[in-house]
Amino acid sequence: MASSLTKGSPAPEKTSPAGGKTLLGHPIGLAPLFLTEMWERFSYYGMRALLVVYLIAGGPDAKPGSQGGGLHMPETSALAIYSVYVAMVYLLTMPGGWIGDRVWGPRKTVAIAAGVIMVGHLVLAIPGQASFFAGLAIVAVGSGLLKANISTMVGHLYDGPQDPRRDGGFTIFYIGINLGSFFSPLVIGTIGQKFNWHLGFAIAAAGMGLGLICFLFGTRWMSPQSSVVPTPLTVAERNTWLKKGLIWLAIAAVFYGAIVASGQWNLKWALYPITIAGLIIPVTVLLRIKRDKDLSDTEQTKVSGYIWFFVAAAVFWMIFDQAGSTMSTFAEKQTSDTLFGLSFPSTWFQSVNPAWVMALAPVIASVWMALSRRNREPSTTVKFAMAMFFIGASFAIFVVPMLMTQDGGKASPMWLLSIYMIQTIGELCLSPVGLSVTTKLAPQKYASQMLGVWFLAVTAGDCFTGLLSLNDVKLNSPVMVGIEAVMAVVAGIAVWVYRKRIVALMGDVR
Template identity: 75%
Template sequence: MASSLTKDTPGQGTPASGGKTFFGHPRGLAPLFLTEMWERFSYYGMRALLVVYLISGGPDAAKGAQGGGLAMNEGTAAAIYSIYVAMVYLLAMPGGWIGDRIWGPRKSVVISAGVIMTGHLCLAIPGQAGFFAGLALVAMGSGLLKSNMSTMVGHLYDGPQDPRRDGGFTIFYMGINIGAFAAPLAIGTVGQTVNWHLGFAMAALGMALGLVTFLIGTRHLSPQSSVVPTPLQAEERAAWLRKGLIWLAIAAVFYGIVGFSGHFTLNWALIPLALLGLVIPITVLARIKRDRELSDTEQTKVSGYIWFFVAAAVFWMIFDQAGSTMSVFAETKTNGEVFGMSFPSSWFQSVNPLWVMALAPVFAWLWLWLARRDREPSTTVKFATAMFFIGVSFFVFIVPMLMAEDGTKVSPMWLLSIYLIQTIGELCLSPVGLSVTTKMAPQKYASQMMGVWFLAVTAGDCVTSLISTAGADLSGPPVLAVEAGMAVLAGFAVWLSRKKIIALMGDVR
């Protein structure tokens, strides 16, 4: 059953005669596209620097690289990176809850943009205290923004059956990738070759531009984007505040004891957060599934959705290592010179979004072309295809990894090819996953279901962090082979179960 937030906004889907559109889509898609583009510029610019900055000056840094980083080893840097990304997506869940129950999606985006800017400015201040505070603020702001932005895209269409819906989310996804493409070229270059903290400051500027764009374009959004669907009552507000303060006090006492006893290490923060990132998704899905207020149809769709969630978690476990395992490989074992021109390793972070921009219009056209002929693959087949490609990408990655074992720096073409394979999988899963989430969301959990979708990223990255913390060599061929095998097997399982999953999806395709 579709959320009333999308079902009750028919006027957004079909502009009046002679009215302006955005590539044939509702005009409100334009400000959302641009806001997300600038927000992703800030996020991916900082992400392109993160792991390289963490290992700078340490034993795993590339020879001759800029110093001034935190001098951590590769394993610790990968664990921090994975936890940071996991927390960004974990906090999308409470971000969606805040949009549903306190501020509404539109106000939530405005506030979150301010928090993100503050976080990047903290990163621009030298020192570990400012660095970790900045990471926390960016994670909180990004979590609040992500689910509410996607929900507002859903508001623009005539319910889940609007044939342009998947295409609209694909265009929105292109905005993400334009920002992600430009960020490493600009922020990465400045951060890696001039000053790390100046690069982080540029990320704050990107978010400021996103906020201005959003405020200018809000008049084109659906009126539903300003509505708080299920306002929090005073009694509930007091209960949530009380629970939050209790848990905060418990954490403060626990870590106070650990710190004053002299036993605190970084793992005391990383491991609990990673475990939390696995427990929370399971708990949230179980709570929604047990909710007796949901209709039988909604319950059935949630059961079908769990299949997509698990597959997505495995996918993101591999895909998100582009900013850790593959980033370090690019920095230390890949030739950073083409046609006599050298470039910083952060530029490789622009390759995936470049492929997305090249291929996303093709995929959007392809799905629509196949739909007109009643031959479009089902969502389950698209997911199975994505799992196959992401697994194959790491099987391919093993080859240059072995070639570089003797100290040889491999051709950049290896990473370009791996990113191409991953991008094909991404376009079969990510925009389709966003769309199917809004289609299958129970009415009671409109914005929150977008948060649930992002929890799949959390689960995948938390597994990566735990593996790294346990001492496994993420850049070793045996670990790559295991991860690749898991992805291919997961895709095969989804494909074999496609008829069962389609039955659970009801009227959603």
């Protein structure tokens, strides 16, 4: 309770750099941004929890006796669509950030993004395959716009990077992410999976609608800087981008028009180009930065060091993001749906990771602080190696219940609870450290863009699994899960073995 955090008489009112009041020592504008992000995550993770089970519902790979009314797809197609969708959300953060920086400004971009996401979920709530894919695309666009700009607005609330409240503000903001992602599968997942899929999608839209209301109501307390377009496009640049966009749109229209006219159209014609682009674009962006002649020798060396972290992160997210695909279908079909006498839908497993994050994050942070006081805190490279071992171990363990249930039996939910716990420890070793090292190794010229590059590691990892699924590789087989576990461990060993070389490339960054 708020009252428990104050002592004695109320403190005098303070003002933030935005000119507004403070709440518990932080700019009051943090509250609407917290609520906006919480409701956006509520809508995103709730829909994501339903995605794969909805795609296979009523089809050959659906759980016997489960609710019908889905899109009747085979599991390999569902896993490919899921991977491509998640990859696109993170890929679109780069153009989303660009639009915020050069066209609308962060505040207007976030407001539009929230409206776009809400519309996307409402389209998903309309039965039919066409409306489903249209809604999925709209949500991905909105998520890319919002994700790239709302964190920037949190930063605007504080008096520069040296403001002592800044890290605490982002920590509070991070809590909102996990609260939204924890509750959404319990609410949206239950209603969608047990009663009606499209009602679940509609509730996701209502959640984003609440987030938009919170955002619009709270704009009075946000920094005026968030309304500024940092580097607006010139008229000439705007015309050039418009011309390029129309040219590519015309090429795509002609290409796909010809495919449809020839009668060769199928879903893979849409998924393959997106998946391949999701692998090519991260490589292209990194090479462009690496080869930029404006960078100093030291900056280019640091980018070379960063590539090690990028590749490791791509392998990590390749496995981690299968929580909503491979592990989701295992939870649906091969895991018991009762624990301690409580029956629950399989979508509840999607709440396990955020629950573990909220439980373990303070513990992990305390461990790092205790080791730091003794000058024994692991370096960034060692933490990355640890993350790779944890994520690899999680899939090595996953092989066991997969083998146990091949005869049609059901695995205990404790298997997945334990696997998610191991993955979360790996996430806490990699994700915050990765964000930090990205900002530290970023060349000055690309200081803002490098966070977008970090998210491209997620895109690359998900597009790799998407490409495998499109080629009918069974990601849910014990052999494939074991291969991925080995890949992660090998990546961890590589980071560990070459840690001195990586540290040398990092220069003064640790």
